[in-house]
Amino acid sequence: MDIVGRRNWYFLLSLAIILPGIVSMLVFGFRLGIDFQGGDQYNLAFKQPVQASAVQKEMDTFNVEAVVQQAGPNGVLVTTKPLGNAQETTIRADLTAKFPVDTSKSSYSSVGPTIAKELVVGAGGLIAIASILIVAYLSFRFNYKFAVCAVLALLHDVFLLTGVYSILGRVFNSPLGEINTLFVTAALTVIGFSVHDTIVIFDRIRENLRQASRLTFEQNVNLSIIQSLARSLNTSMTVVFVLVALFLISPQSIKGFTLALLVGIVSGTYSSIFNASPLLVVWRRLDPR
Amino acid sequence: MRVDRRLLLLIGVIALLALFIDGFAYVYRLATNQPLTGSLRGVPTLSIPFLGFEQQIYVHKGLDLQGGTHLELEITGVRSGTTIQDARDVAAAILERRVNSSGYAESVVRPEGTNRIIVELPGVNLEQAKQILGKTSYLRIFEWVPGTADAKTIQDLKLNPTDANKYQGYKPQFTNIDGSMVTSASRSTDANTNLPDVSFSLNSTGSDRFCTLTRDRVSHPSGTPENKIAIFIDQNLVEDADVQSEICGGSGIITGGFTAASAQALAVQLNSGALPGTITIASASEVGATLGATTVQLSLLAGAFGLAIVILFMLLYYRLPGVVASLALILYAAIALAIFKLFGITLTLAGLAGFILSVGMAVDANVLIFERVKEELRAGRTLGAAMEAGVHRAWPAIRDSNISTLITCFVLYFFGAPLIKGFAITLAIGVAVSMFSAIVTTQQFLQILAGLRPARRLAFYGVEAPKAA
Numbered sequence: 050m051d052i053v054g055r056r057n058w059y060f061l062l063s064l065a066i067i068l069p070g071i072v073s074m075l076v077f078g079f080r081l082g083i084d085f086q087g088g089d090q091y092n093l094a095f096k097q098p099v100q101a102s103a104v105q106k107e108m109d110t111f112n113v114e115a116v117v118q119q120a121g122p123n124g125v126l127v128t129t130k131p132l133g134n135a136q137e138t139t140i141r142a143d144l145t146a147k148f149p150v151d152t153s154k155s156s157y158s159s160v161g162p163t164i165a166k167e168l169v170v171g172a173g174g175l176i177a178i179a180s181i182l183i184v185a186y187l188s189f190r191f192n193y194k195f196a197v198c199a200v201l202a203l204l205h206d207v208f209l210l211t212g213v214y215s216i217l218g219r220v221f222n223s224p225l226g227e228i229n230t231l232f233v234t235a236a237l238t239v240i241g242f243s244v245h246d247t248i249v250i251f252d253r254i255r256e257n258l259r260q261a262s263r264l265t266f267e268q269n270v271n272l273s274i275i276q277s278l279a280r281s282l283n284t285s286m287t288v289v290f291v292l293v294a295l296f297l298i299s300p301q302s303i304k305g306f307t308l309a310l311l312v313g314i315v316s317g318t319y320s321s322i323f324n325a326s327p328l329l330v331v332w333r334r335l336d337p338r
Numbered sequence: 339m340r341v342d343r344r345l346l347l348l349i350g351v352i353a354l355l356a357l358f359i360d361g362f363a364y365v366y367r368l369a370t371n372q373p374l375t376g377s378l379r380g381v382p383t384l385s386i387p388f389l390g391f392e393q394q395i396y397v398h399k400g401l402d403l404q405g406g407t408h409l410e411l412e413i414t415g416v417r418s419g420t421t422i423q424d425a426r427d428v429a430a431a432i433l434e435r436r437v438n439s440s441g442y443a444e445s446v447v448r449p450e451g452t453n454r455i456i457v458e459l460p461g462v463n464l465e466q467a468k469q470i471l472g473k474t475s476y477l478r479i480f481e482w483v484p485g486t487a488d489a490k491t492i493q494d495l496k497l498n499p500t501d502a503n504k505y506q507g508y509k510p511q512f513t514n515i516d517g518s519m520v521t522s523a524s525r526s527t528d529a530n531t532n533l534p535d536v537s538f539s540l541n542s543t544g545s546d547r548f549c550t551l552t553r554d555r556v557s558h559p560s561g562t563p564e565n566k567i568a569i570f571i572d573q574n575l576v577e578d579a580d581v582q583s584e585i586c587g588g589s590g591i592i593t594g595g596f597t598a599a600s601a602q603a604l605a606v607q608l609n610s611g612a613l614p615g616t617i618t619i620a621s622a623s624e625v626g627a628t629l630g631a632t633t634v635q636l637s638l639l640a641g642a643f644g645l646a647i648v649i650l651f652m653l654l655y656y657r658l659p660g661v662v663a664s665l666a667l668i669l670y671a672a673i674a675l676a677i678f679k680l681f682g683i684t685l686t687l688a689g690l691a692g693f694i695l696s697v698g699m700a701v702d703a704n705v706l707i708f709e710r711v712k713e714e715l716r717a718g719r720t721l722g723a724a725m726e727a728g729v730h731r732a733w734p735a736i737r738d739s740n741i742s743t744l745i746t747c748f749v750l751y752f753f754g755a756p757l758i759k760g761f762a763i764t765l766a767i768g769v770a771v772s773m774f775s776a777i778v779t780t781q782q783f784l785q786i787l788a789g790l791r792p793a794r795r796l797a798f799y800g801v802e803a804p805k806a807a
Contacts, residue, residue, distance in 0.1 A: 161412070
């Protein structure tokens with residue numbers, strides 16, 4: 050199997066998924082959850098089926114910008130601009146009176162604009178700081194080329210995931226594609242997994258390079274990928290199985306979260322096999338020192 | 339590397355300790371017919387005094403898993419003369435008293451950032467939470483002095499005009515003793531009349547002033563307004579009592595025709611004191627109890643299913659070492675759970691995600707070792723040598739990948755939002771334990787295997803015998 054030799058095809062495949070995502074991010078942006086733009090959100094569960102349109106009609110009487118979406122036959126998701134304390138209480142009382150709301154299965158959250166702003170800055174900053182420290186550590190253990198390639202693979206996964214979610218949320222207008230704090234957690238998990246996966250292959254390359262052999266750098270990298278393939282696929286497959294099961298049984302409120310993990314883990318496995326290591330070869334060719 | 343008896347002993351001790359921590363609380367709760375989760379009243383806590391460690395051992399579930407209300411409050415309009423941090427701490431302390439005196443178990447009130455306070459109230463909905471936090475009663479003690487209260491004074495003092503003009507020719511004058519000096523208040527019963535009343539204690543400043551005040555009042559003839567002290571709660575006069583003797587112990591009693599409930603309510607409100615600024619809700623979230631329980635069930639189901647898949651896969655793919663790995667994995671889960679319980683790590687949905695990721699990494703460490711062992715066996719090494727080399731050669735990958743993960747956890751824990759912190763801490767604990775599990779537990783178990791004669795058939799390891807021995 051010659052993975053490194055066909056690297057351009059694999060890079061192309063990555064780009065084919067990432068580029069539409071980036072375009073979507075630039076053109077449409079994200080479907081931001083209230084944690085990132087401020088607002089109030091009711092996740093209402095009903096004792097009997099209720100149509101979202103009925104709830105929408107009721108919300109319209111309050112003259113607030115409310116978006117009501119069906120979430121399963123017995124539930125709706127109501128999202129509004131930030132409501133005041135008093136208005137929130139009124140609306141809640143009204144909805145509970147007019148619809149068969151099961152309060153013990155419902156949830157509500159409200160985020161003020163200041164907190165939302167902090168979170169956006171925070172999430173980006175965290176990924177940046179973590180990336181820098183990982184580069185530093187890997188430069189120490191391997192060398193800076195390995196470090197940069199590992200982080201490029203990491204960024205591949207972050208961009209792929211956010212891109213897919215931009216498309217899902219804005220192009221397909223699906224509530225699954227909402228960017229909220231849970232999504233950030235999923236992205237962080239994916240980053241952890243991606244770097245982990247990449248390092249395992251890099252370790253093999255490091256080891257093979259140390260042993261005197263007649264193989265070229267390119268052949269060496271390819272050999273290392275093949276040698277680690279069983280492990281990479283085995284580990285990912287078990288995780289993917291669990292996540293698929295989890296996605297199927299998740300309640301609406303965390304389906305987006307499990308889906309993000311699923312997309313990210315698949316991307317993380319792909320990028321460490323088909324992107325990170327072949328990138329090393331590309332770099333070596335450009336700069337053969 | 340041979341089988342190391344001391345290491346085996348260490349594994350054994352840790353395993354027993356972990357199982358004990360995981361299990362004994364349940365045994366106790368079952369035996370005493372108590373609920374299986376949550377904090378128990380009157381149960382001794384495990385405490386390690388010199389570490390400032392005090393904890394009841396059980397799984398602390400986050401609000402998203404057990405239902406309840408989470409609030410992030412912002413303090414603004416701080417009275418001049420105090421810094422915003424001081425005001426925040428004072429407000430947090432006051433809110434904590436309000437919450438505690440309402441008797442909500444496992445609630446959390448803590449300062450966050452420069453001007454925020456986090457409040458978590460399990461099992462409480464948003465409306466109840468607002469009531470608990472928002473209800474204050476401002477206690478002020480007045481004395482009656484000769485003169486007439488004009489409308490403006492009454493308005494400035496924020497008093498009810500009827501109460502302020504209770505006595506012809508006398509007006510209320512503030513004694514500078516107020517609710518901020520109340521250190522505690524509780525419902526009590528009048529020994530003579532058997533009626534409910536409210537007793538309160540004052541801090542040293544309040545106590546000194548109260549002592550001076552009562553001494554002065556006693557000097558006036560009994561029955562005249564100047565012999566009385568007037569206790570106002572908010573704008574209303576709730577007690578106007580004759581002073582029979584000076585009171586210098588720092589405590590007082592309000593008897594104002596209470597019912598048991600209203601006395602209790604007043605005690606709670608007095609405990610609240612006055613806030614040093616305006617509190618607004620910056621963010622709020624409320625999770626229904628059943629919703630949280632569903633999430634827990636789902637997580638458990640996913641966990642059990644995941645564990646089953648992993649064990650099945652390990653057994654089919656790696657055969658005998660798979661058994662070892664499964665044992666190591668179960669031990670790993672037991673240790674991690676014991677640590678969560680012991681240190682009261684709050685498990686949230688994000689925390690569970692971190693833990694599940696760490697399980698994946700623990701499995702991965704085993705997979706890495708076994709793949710290496712297989713390679714060594716194929717290369718014709720003896721079982722013992724192959725296992726030793728396998729662990730040895732897998733180590734750099736395990737070390738580097740896990741340290742990278744720990745670096746990420748570190749960044750997330752110190753700079754992240756609370757939700758992200760929860761993720762980071764469970765992941766970090768999981769990764770640390772998984773390194774121990776892979777390198778010590780799996781390795782020692784493998785060495786034991788290598789020493790067992792019946793376990794030496796290569797087929798048990800999923801490897802064909804090499805062509806030339």
